[in-house]
Amino acid sequence: MPSAPTGTSYAVLGLLSLRSWTTYELAQQVRRSLNWFWPRAERKLYQEPKALVERGLATARTEHTGRRPRTVYTITPQGRAALAHWLDQPPAPRSAESEAMVKVFFADAGDLGQLRTTLSRQGEEAAERIESLAAMAQGSLEETAFPERLHLSALSLRLQLEQELAVLRWTRWARDQVDYWESTTDPAGWSAPDSLGELVASARAALAEHSRG
Numbered sequence: 001m002p003s004a005p006t007g008t009s010y011a012v013l014g015l016l017s018l019r020s021w022t023t024y025e026l027a028q029q030v031r032r033s034l035n036w037f038w039p040r041a042e043r044k045l046y047q048e049p050k051a052l053v054e055r056g057l058a059t060a061r062t063e064h065t066g067r068r069p070r071t072v073y074t075i076t077p078q079g080r081a082a083l084a085h086w087l088d089q090p091p092a093p094r095s096a097e098s099e100a101m102v103k104v105f106f107a108d109a110g111d112l113g114q115l116r117t118t119l120s121r122q123g124e125e126a127a128e129r130i131e132s133l134a135a136m137a138q139g140s141l142e143e144t145a146f147p148e149r150l151h152l153s154a155l156s157l158r159l160q161l162e163q164e165l166a167v168l169r170w171t172r173w174a175r176d177q178v179d180y181w182e183s184t185t186d187p188a189g190w191s192a193p194d195s196l197g198e199l200v201a202s203a204r205a206a207l208a209e210h211s212r213g
Contacts, residue, residue, distance in 0.1 A: 005055065010086045011041045012048045016058055016075040017083055018146060023049060023071065032136070033153075036160045049073045057082055100125075104174075108184045115184055116175065123171035126164045133161050 005013075011034055015026060027045050034041045041048075049071075052058035057079035060071050075083075100122045107115040140153055180190040 003051075005052075005057070005082065005086075007092065008038070008041050008044050008048055009052060009055075009057075010083060011038050012045070013052060013057060013075060013079055013083045013086075016049075016052070016073055017080060018149075020072050020074040022073070026073070033156075036133075037156070052079065098122075110184060112178065112181060112184055115178060119171050119175050119178070123168055123175075126167040126171065129164045130161065130168065133157055133164065 012026065015021060015029055015034075021029065023046055026049065027042065030042045030045060049058060049060070053060050053073070056076060058073050058075055060073050062069050063072055064070070100118050103118045104115065107118070137154075137157055140150060140157075144150060144153070177190060177195070180188055182188045
């Protein structure tokens, strides 16, 4: 008996609801879109369509391009119904994964040079991702395979941009703060309580604004 569908199952099912795809085409589309907020889809991509077929949520047919066979996956009516039902369920809690932040958190096991390098690389990565997002948005304006979904792309891309801008701002701020430190174990005159107090005030102000809105 096939296992219950996962978030990745429904992510792939969502792509199949747009059109039929080969696994190679799905991989390209995942890199262009889902990878920004669901990177695990690419890691499981070659198993997931087969699992959807086992569950009756998709079908698979073999086509030939010249002598080369390829498998094309298509969503079934049961698949569309399952996708609609999933959209009606509350989403799982949001999660984020960053090896760089693990290195920042345990920076006291190393030196300031290592910490500064980690922060710089985080900033560079955020800048690269912002550039990619801008190029993706420009490409969507000029040409898109799914013009009827442009509003959803615009909605999703905005959050991705805001997240990368936040990382970019934070890395600049963090590098400035670290410049006051003597070492990763001695922040010298830099006041952690003051910084945490500012954080609490900012968090409460944001929550107050949210409750009013």
